[in-house]
Amino acid sequence: MTDNLQRVQKLIAQSGVASRRKAEQLMQEGSVKVNGKVVTELGTKVGPNATIEVNGVPIEKEEPVYFLLYKPRGVISSAKDDKGRKVVTDLLPGVPQRIYPIGRLDYDTSGLLLLTNDGSFAQELMHPKHQIDKVYVAKVKGIPAKEELVQLTKGIHVDGDTLKAVRQRLLSTDRKKNTAIIQLTLHEGKNRQIRRMFEALGYPVDKLKRERYGFLSEQGMQPGDYRELTPKEVKKLRHLANQNVN
Structure with a gap:
């Protein structure tokens, strides 16, 4: 009982x-x-x-639900928008529960986003000490030097914020087009963080995608696709969120 x-x-x-x-x-x-x-x-x-x-x-009692969405570019990370723009919940029309995104991805950023109706779960994942890896791939205009890439993990001061990545890796360069593709791992998620970091170094971001959230990857998914998380995945995310919280 x-x-x-x-x-x-x-x-x-x-x-x-x-x-x-x-x-x-x-x-x-x-x-x-x-x-x-x-x-x-x-x-x-x-x-x-x-x-x-x-x-x-x-309160209306709903069974908690948990979804992984591959957000396309041009969609607002919100449950509603007062300007009538497309929001992420529009991409899950068959879900009857009142779900909302955990955190956000910028309008022009694609990639993995979690949605739920479980406020407790969302709070755990967004805790400032959670330290869950969020892996992004950015295509930038220009080719940063090795020392500049190192600066991304040391920290860059922008408009009173100290923005930093946990890890960085140069994946490829195109000398002819003068572009580079760089992988960044973040723990925090400040507003437009990656774009602001690269802009501060003089390398505007052309495209940005979040390809991994903790152990969850985009494998087998296309922009606009979503799936329900398994109970095992939810439990593992809770563990990741709480292992670094005192």
């Missing part, structure tokens, strides 16, 4: 109403009710038939 009990804040996060951390804050503020009674104790567990309200509104 106790196996069916879950913490209130986890259920709130899974509903997509708020992250687990925000759910805990709402509980402490007295904004959460279970079966009509205010609950502030963070250790409170409830069964599957409990009614949970956040600010007077019952």
Whole structure:
């Protein structure tokens, strides 16, 4: 019987109403009710038939789902867009749950993106200490020198930010077209980070793709394709997210 009990804040996060951390804050503020009674104790567990309200509104309980999407260029990493542009959830029309992307890829960047309705899971993966490898391939205009590529891992200061890659590798060069293809591994994901790093060095990015997220790869997928993660993959991602978090 106790196996069916879950913490209130986890259920709130899974509903997509708020992250687990925000759910805990709402509980402490007295904004959460279970079966009509205010609950502030963070250790409170409830069964599957409990009614949970956040600010007077019952949460909709959905089974957590987890998807891997190969995002094409020209799509917004959001569940909705006030300008009417295509968003990533438009690419998963057969999914009834209210899913949203974990993190983001820029409009002009393609590659792997995770989507879920599990706020707790999303929070774990986006934790600033998670240190999950995200591998990108960039085609840049110009051919950086070896010393400049090393600077990418040492750190580049741009507009008050220190931007750095964990690893870098020059994959190929085209002297005739004066372009280079470079692989970068990041742990963080600041806004337009890779483009800003290369622009600071004087090598504008022509194309950018995220080809790997942790142990997940684009193998067998084309832009616009998506698939559901297996329970084993979800468990492995949770492990990766938490192994470096104190």
